[in-house]
Amino acid sequence: MNFQNPIKLLPVFALLTVIGCGSSAPPKATLEQNAFASVLGLGDIAGDPNMFPTAFVDGSAPDNREEYAQRGYEIAGEAEVNGDQLTVPVKIFGGIFATSTADRTKKASEVSTTTQNWVLQRVGEEWKIKDAPLG
Template sequence: MNLPNLIKLFPVLALLTCIGCGSSAPPKATLEQNAFASVLGLGDIAGDPKMFPTAFVDGTAPENREDYAQRGYEIAGEAEVNGDQLTVPVKIFGGVVATSTADRAKKASDVGTTTQNWVLQRVGEEWKIKDAPLG
């Protein structure tokens, strides 16, 4: 290949070299963000009797799943991480309609608002709820 043709290929080679330079992958979520997702999604998961126990450390899922399905959850302050455990204040509020097929006929919960400390435990690469008092 002669020099003029090589010069014409230079921009193409430069472009191909740079294609892998930047990363378009979203940033990894922090441990706290992963734990918070476990808390925030509990109301939806509680609507499914098969999914509900998977949000909890084995053997710690509460028996009153329906009560959890009728509430909403917000992170109400700073989390405290101690090794593989995390304690976080959770604002628990009523007025949420259960969304699973089995619970569709239920009306919105009349439960007031409270804040409770919940404990999460890291199990492998994910956070699971260990203790989640409603009030």
């Protein structure tokens, strides 16, 4: 093989790139990561009255959507998975402005920080919130 002709080497480099460098696909998200995304995004979703119920198991969305929109959420510990149900401690804090147009005139929440256990239920391929007490 003549190494002075780089055009002939392109197929070799392409083949080595495909089979020799390992997978470039991002790792799959774990069940917990998918569930955590449901919790962490709730403050934003709560700003939209049409989207809010979609974060919850059918029939379990709370009536006080505005209170959820004014708070932020963090995972505060290890989750317990029991079949298609997951329980996770969630740190709930105030001081968040609602993002929907209807809620923008409200002041930031002055609620103190608390931690509550939330329950999520797997519905098909996604996690939905089943029980999310604010405190």
